[in-house]
Amino acid sequence: MFARLGATMRTTAARLSALYLLLFAACAILLVFYMTSLSGRMLVGQIQNTIDDEMNGLGRAYQRGGLNALVRVIDQRSRQPGANLYLITDPSGRILAGNVESLQPGVLDQAGWTASPFGYQRYGEDGRNARLGDEPTAATDASGAMHLATALVLRLPNDMIVMVGRDLGEPERFRQVVQRALIVTLGIMSLGALLIWFFVGRAALRRIDRISDASQRIMGGDLSGRLPVEGTGDEFDRLSENLNQMLTKIATLNEGLKQVSDNIAHDLKTPLTRLRNRAEAALNLPPDPNEYRAMIERTIAESDHLIRTFNAILMISRLEAGQSTEVITTVDLATIAADVAELYEPAAEEVGVELHLDIAQGATVNGNRELIGQALSNIVDNAIKYSAGAGSGATKVVVGLTVANAEARLWVRDSGPGIPEEQRERATERFVRLEQSRSQPGSGLGLSLARAVMAFHKGRLDLSDANPGLLVSMVFPAGEGAR
Amino acid sequence: MQEASSLPRADLTSYTGGMKILVIEDDREAADYLEKALNEVGHTVHVARDGESGFVLADNGEYDVLVVDRMLPKRDGLSLIAGLRSRGNETPALILSALGQVDDRVTGLRAGGDDYLTKPYAFTELLARVEVLKRRSGSKDVEMIYRVGDLELDRLSHVVKRAGQEVTLQPREFRLLEYLMRHAGQVVTRTMLLENVWDYHFDPQTNVIDVHVSRLRGKIEKGFETPVLHTVRGAGYMLKAG
Numbered sequence: 111m112f113a114r115l116g117a118t119m120r121t122t123a124a125r126l127s128a129l130y131l132l133l134f135a136a137c138a139i140l141l142v143f144y145m146t147s148l149s150g151r152m153l154v155g156q157i158q159n160t161i162d163d164e165m166n167g168l169g170r171a172y173q174r175g176g177l178n179a180l181v182r183v184i185d186q187r188s189r190q191p192g193a194n195l196y197l198i199t200d201p202s203g204r205i206l207a208g209n210v211e212s213l214q215p216g217v218l219d220q221a222g223w224t225a226s227p228f229g230y231q232r233y234g235e236d237g238r239n240a241r242l243g244d245e246p247t248a249a250t251d252a253s254g255a256m257h258l259a260t261a262l263v264l265r266l267p268n269d270m271i272v273m274v275g276r277d278l279g280e281p282e283r284f285r286q287v288v289q290r291a292l293i294v295t296l297g298i299m300s301l302g303a304l305l306i307w308f309f310v311g312r313a314a315l316r317r318i319d320r321i322s323d324a325s326q327r328i329m330g331g332d333l334s335g336r337l338p339v340e341g342t343g344d345e346f347d348r349l350s351e352n353l354n355q356m357l358t359k360i361a362t363l364n365e366g367l368k369q370v371s372d373n374i375a376h377d378l379k380t381p382l383t384r385l386r387n388r389a390e391a392a393l394n395l396p397p398d399p400n401e402y403r404a405m406i407e408r409t410i411a412e413s414d415h416l417i418r419t420f421n422a423i424l425m426i427s428r429l430e431a432g433q434s435t436e437v438i439t440t441v442d443l444a445t446i447a448a449d450v451a452e453l454y455e456p457a458a459e460e461v462g463v464e465l466h467l468d469i470a471q472g473a474t475v476n477g478n479r480e481l482i483g484q485a486l487s488n489i490v491d492n493a494i495k496y497s498a499g500a501g502s503g504a505t506k507v508v509v510g511l512t513v514a515n516a517e518a519r520l521w522v523r524d525s526g527p528g529i530p531e532e533q534r535e536r537a538t539e540r541f542v543r544l545e546q547s548r549s550q551p552g553s554g555l556g557l558s559l560a561r562a563v564m565a566f567h568k569g570r571l572d573l574s575d576a577n578p579g580l581l582v583s584m585v586f587p588a589g590e591g592a593r
Numbered sequence: 594m595q596e597a598s599s600l601p602r603a604d605l606t607s608y609t610g611g612m613k614i615l616v617i618e619d620d621r622e623a624a625d626y627l628e629k630a631l632n633e634v635g636h637t638v639h640v641a642r643d644g645e646s647g648f649v650l651a652d653n654g655e656y657d658v659l660v661v662d663r664m665l666p667k668r669d670g671l672s673l674i675a676g677l678r679s680r681g682n683e684t685p686a687l688i689l690s691a692l693g694q695v696d697d698r699v700t701g702l703r704a705g706g707d708d709y710l711t712k713p714y715a716f717t718e719l720l721a722r723v724e725v726l727k728r729r730s731g732s733k734d735v736e737m738i739y740r741v742g743d744l745e746l747d748r749l750s751h752v753v754k755r756a757g758q759e760v761t762l763q764p765r766e767f768r769l770l771e772y773l774m775r776h777a778g779q780v781v782t783r784t785m786l787l788e789n790v791w792d793y794h795f796d797p798q799t800n801v802i803d804v805h806v807s808r809l810r811g812k813i814e815k816g817f818e819t820p821v822l823h824t825v826r827g828a829g830y831m832l833k834a835g
Contacts, residue, residue: 417713418796437696452765453791456804484795491799 127307134303135296142292146285153284154260157276158223161262164194164274180272181207195230195259195275201268210273218273221265230259230275258282317346325353333361366431374423381416385409422555429481429562441479443511443520443586444472450486451509454494458507461498465490468510473518475586477567482520482584485563488556489522489582496526497579519572521583528580529573560584612657612727613637617647617673618689619665627660630716631723644668651677656684657727660719663690663701671704678705685726689714698794717828721780739774742834744813744821746774755813765790766809773822773832782829806830 164187171183181198188196188209197208199218214228261275320338328335336357337350392405451467458465490509497505508523561571564584572583614636618624621642628638639654641647644665651659651673659677663670674686688706690697698709708722739746743756751767753760762770768790773781783802787793810822823831 413713414715421711421796437699449791449793453793453801453805456808457799457801460800460804480794483793487793487795 127303127310131300131303131307135299138296138299139292142288146288150285157260157278158262160194161260161274161276164196165262165264165272168272168274177270184208184272193277193279195261195273195277197271197273197275199271201270203271206270208273210275217261218263218271221263224261224263224275228259228261230257314346321346321350328357333357333364363431366427374420374427377423378416378420381412381419385412385416388412419555422559426555426559426562429566438476438478440474441477441482442472442474443482443518444469446479446483446486447509447511447520450483450490453487454490458494461494462505463494463497464506465494466506466508468508471511471513473511473513473586475518475567477586481563481566485560485584486520486522488560489584492556493522493524493526493580493582497524516587518586519583520586521581523576523579523581525576525579528575528578557582611635611637612724613639613655614658614660614723615639615641615647615651615654615656616660617641617644617651617665617670618660618662619643620662623662626716627719631720634720642666644670644673648673648676651684652680652682658723659684659686660723661686661688661706663688663692671701671706674705687719687722687726689719717780718782718784721782721785721828724779725776725781725785739771739777741774741777741832742819742821743817744774744832744834746771753813755817760812762809762812765805766812769805769809770813770832773830777832780825780828780831785829 168180168183172180175182184196184198185207187194188207195208195210197210197213197218198206200206203218210230213230217224217228217230258278259275260278261273264272264274266272317338317340324335324337336354339347339350339354341347388405388409392402392409395401395405447469448467451465455465486509490507493507497507505525507525510521510523512519512521557571560582564571564586567586569584569586572581572585574581574583614631616624616627616631616638618627618640619642624640624642628640631638639650639656641650645667647661647665648668659674661670661674665673668676670688670690674688677684677686685707686705687708687710688701689710689712690701691712701709707726710719710722737748739748745754746767747753748771753762753767753770769786772786772789783797786802786806787795787797806822810820814820814822819834821832821834823833825831
């Protein structure tokens with residue numbers, strides 16, 4: 111339980127609520143202090159006004175009836191109940207009239223408003239009404255309870271002193287009430303914050319725990335696992351969703367990588383085995399330098415073939431994994447078609463195949479000239495190979511470019527045996543050499559490379575029937591080929 | 594059988610030799626092989642096994658050609674070449690790399706390399722490229738008329754003559770002959786031709802280049818006594834008088 115609580119305290123939610131609580135409390139305290147000091151000042155101002163009025167009334171009585179009238183009025187008012195204080199002394203300091211029995215020393219020495227509240231004792235009360243005198247600030251005089259008051263002191267020309275004051279008990283009580291309310295409020299607030307902190311923090315903690323558990327499972331090897339999404343659409347859900355998308359992407363890449371390594375293993379082991387067998391067979395030959403030489407030559411030729419295969423696999427894999435960083439520029443498909451046709455024309459003629467170019471209209475796409483050129487070369491190379499094998503009359507290979515329906519098609523039509531419809535899909539798979547082509551030389555990677563190049567260019571490789579022969583089309587979305 | 598038996602070592606007598614070459618390669622076996630093989634055809638070879646010592650050697654020594662592995666300890670090959678170029682050292686450099694994508698080649702050449710060869714390579718390919726690199730630093734580019742024996746090619750008017758007799762060539766055949774004549778007396782491989790005449794960098798798997806060359810040969814040799822366009826066994830072609 112405590113460990114759990116400790117964990118709760120460490121959560122972000124708990125830390126945030128603690129911070130909020132602190133800030134809120136500081137603000138509340140500031141506000142209360144401001145309010146009390148403001149209202150205190152207002153109360154003191156009111157008291158001073160009252161005292162001023164009293165003093166004015168006394169002054170009028172003095173003007174009307176002189177000193178006697180003044181003393182009489184003061185005596186009269188002193189007997190009335192209320193919070194007002196009155197005092198008049200003769201020049202020697204003897205009390206002539208008033209309701210004040212004793213004062214803090216020094217209060218009467220200076221004329222004008224008393225600088226600060228002072229202690230006093232009312233006439234005829236010494237301890238009987240001690241409840242109000244509990245203020246420790248006023249208990250300066252040990253003899254009895256003192257009250258706090260503020261007063262206006264007036265020195266008459268004949269050195270007599272008149273003082274009018276008012277008890278400060280009321281504002282003092284007000285301040286006490288406010289303070290108590292403040293303490294209670296802060297207490298309730300803190301308790302509330304603690305509760306919210308505890309429950310909110312725990313709820314957040316539980317969700318984070320679930321996310322942690324799920325990620326641990328995923329790290330443990332279950333790459334198909336996903337983080338929980340509760341459907342509330344809050345920050346946690348958004349976080350989980352984003353992480354899940356990341357996991358899916360990683361899984362895809364991982365799958366691609368696995369497939370690549372599987373393929374490489376399979377595709378290279380076969381020729382490596384052949385290479386090894388040949389070397390082993392050479393050891394069993396009679397020791398003849400010429401035989402050895404021929405064997406080594408074949409081994410080198412085999413290695414070169416292996417290197418070519420390896421390069422092609424690497425290239426296909428990089429293109430398929432979308433990790434290729436080849437430069438994309440605007441390329442002219444007609445130029446590529448013409449270049450490749452020109453490159454292969456003599457070789458085609460050599461094997462009795464006519465190579466024609468059929469470009470009705472130019473087309474530019476965004477892409478990589480080298481990749482498109484290489485893909486087209488592979489297709490043309492295949493076309494010549496299979497057309498030459500067909501051997502019936504005029505064998506022809508046509509390289510063409512057609513633009514229609516927002517697509518640019520770079521196509522090669524041969525007059526070979528073609529590929530039966532049900533086998534066309536397989537023909538572009540890696541290393542698939544269809545049954546009737548076993549006798550032809552080749553790695554079986556030509557069409558797969560072309561397909562990978564087309565995928566890289568966001569296009570596709572179409573195989574269809576040319577009646578007779580095969581029509582292979584590299585289909586580009588016109589205008590923009592690749593990313 | 595006799596023909597085939599000379600294949601693997603190629604016709605190494607076709608090479609000129611006599612160059613001072615710095616090989617910067619960290620793989621001991623590859624470096625030793627290069628050193629031995631280049632020595633055999635008459636080149637002087639120094640070997641550095643990391644980027645830093647390679648840089649110091651290349652910067653101080655007067656080499657004809659540098660052969661630089663792209664991935665080297667201490668300092669990679671591209672930064673080494675870029676460093677040399679920034680110091681005004683223009684020694685032609687051939688980059689060797691296991692990275693073979695088009696953009697890898699582009700980065701290599703942009704760093705100041707003059708040619709790029711993907712590992713694994715055939716020694717004859719490397720040798721041909723190294724020898725062509727040396728000549729590249731010569732002044733062939735400014736010559737307007739190339740002459741090899743009685744064969745003459747005018748780069749401005751695009752007229753080709755053999756013994757004063759005009760020979761008609763297709764535009765591509767002209768470029769092919771121009772490249773061969775620029776490197777007359779040097780071995781030129783099939784990939785070099787595909788790169789320089791067609792501007793494609795893939796491996797010409799079938800005999801496409803050979804057919805182009807034999808067509809060209811037919812045009813410039815037919816009716817003439819002496820062959821000029823020679824096949825170098827196991828390597829490529831060479832244009833040479835007599």
